[in-house]
Amino acid sequence: xxxxxxDKPQKREKRTGKAPSEASHGVRAKDPTxxxxxxxxxxxxxxxxxxxxxNARMPITKENTYQLGxxxxxxxxxxxxxxxxxxxxxxxxxxxxxxxxxxxxxxxCEVIRARVKDxxxxxxxxxVLVSIGQLTGQSMQISSRCLWDASNDxxxxxxxxxxxxxxxxxxYAVYYE
Numbered sequence: 001x002x003x004x005x006x007d008k009p010q011k012r013e014k015r016t017g018k019a020p021s022e023a024s025h026g027v028r029a030k031d032p033t034x035x036x037x038x039x040x041x042x043x044x045x046x047x048x049x050x051x052x053x054x055n056a057r058m059p060i061t062k063e064n065t066y067q068l069g070x071x072x073x074x075x076x077x078x079x080x081x082x083x084x085x086x087x088x089x090x091x092x093x094x095x096x097x098x099x100x101x102x103x104x105x106x107x108x109c110e111v112i113r114a115r116v117k118d119x120x121x122x123x124x125x126x127x128v129l130v131s132i133g134q135l136t137g138q139s140m141q142i143s144s145r146c147l148w149d150a151s152n153d154x155x156x157x158x159x160x161x162x163x164x165x166x167x168x169x170x171x172y173a174v175y176y177e
Contacts, residue, residue: 067177069152070123074173076156082115083158083169091132096165101132108169116171127172135166142168149175 090108094100109128116126131142152175160167 067123070175072121074121074124074154074156075119076154078119079116079156079171079173080158082112083156083171084160086112086115087130087158087160087167087169091160091162091165091167094162094165096132096134101165105130105132108167112169112171121173123176124173125176127174129168129170129172131168133166135161135164140166142170144170144172146172146174 086108090104090111094104108130112130113126113128116128129144133140153173155170155172157168157170160169
């Protein structure tokens with residue numbers, strides 16, 4: 001190979017800032033026909049190195065829609081009605097007990113999440129928070145903080161109170177592209 005052809009990869013390297021390749025160092029490999037040629041390095045990777053089955057890849061089932069906003073807005077009044085119904089039905093006749101409230105918050109969260117998912121609101125992820133506390137004349141402030149897209153993300157909240165306890169339920173709907 002002439003010096004002119006060897007200098008070509010080095011010039012390209014200076015222009016693009018790439019690391020030197022084996023070809024620029026004069027490494028030669030044999031062609032299947034027996035002739036030598038400049039080698040080109042390629043890297044391939046398998047997801048699971050133990051399986052080399054070519055038919056293991058599943059076909060892509062969903063294509064990009066290039067949809068930048070929700071097609072259906074999150075129905076805050078409907079979710080508020082779900083929160084009101086669930087909190088009222090579970091907490092109406094109960095008295096506050098610490099162990100019971102720990103188990104009940106998990107149960108109420110699961111019920112609310114299932115009912116909100118039944119609304120079939122696509123492209124939203126839901127975060128459900130429920131707090132139950134004893135009503136003894138004290139005050140309490142609940143706040144939260146997260147990254148928020150004001151045009152697409154929203155929340156629904158409801159507070160319940162009886163003679164011995166209070167319950168606060170919140171559903172955060174975060175749009176997921």
